[in-house]
Amino acid sequence: MSSDTPLAPHLERPRNLSTLIARVRHAGRRRDDISLDAILDAVGRRSFAPFLLIAGLITLAPLIGDIPGVPTLMASLVVLVAAQLLLGRQHFWLPRFLLERRVSRERFLRVTGWLEKPAHWVDCCLRARLTWLTRSPAHLPVALTCLLIGLAMPPMELVPFSANGGGLALTLFGLALLAEDGLMALAAYLLTGTTLALVIIGLA
DSSP states (O other), X not given: OOSSOOXXXXXXXXXXXXXXXXXXXXXXXXXXXXXXXXXHHXXXXXXXXXXHHHHHHHHHSTTTTTSTTHHHHHHHHHHHHHHHHHTTOSXXXXXXXXXXXXXXXXXXXXXXXXXXXXXXXXXXXXXXXXXXXXXXXXXXHHHHHHHHHHHHHHHHTTSTTHHHHHHHHHHXXXXXXXXXXXXXXXXXXXXXXXXXXXXXXXXX
């Protein structure tokens, strides 16, 4: 069974970061702004990996992730989806008022354009290895760790750069599940532990 536990029967999931970015650039093309709902429709809702990648990249992205409250919004979505995955749900539910959150298309295209070059480099680094860390039932500890990141994201906004660490960890977990790359998963677990430790020290 694939590590990418099915969550909804839409598009085939993207196989790498470049494909995911290319899809989201075309989301909701007839509007001057773009909603989270349109982004998720563009990448498909069949698996946890694209969702984690979107949440992580939005948190990391300049011009969007720097907007106050955006990391916490992404964290709320991650908590909802990770909790449903841990409860064994095959289809995830998100509230409409969160899905309808929007950003201007101009800003969104600038961000995705900025991501395209590093995406090609990242794709070259991905490969199937240590797959026992990404294939079922390994998606459960991944979901639990992402749930912890989501719950810790609001206080992370009070500690400089720690929200970026949380967003990067979500991104790495998404890439790990997407490519069945266990080494990427190990890096994500290590980064999560380091980031949470820094947050605890920073708030102490």
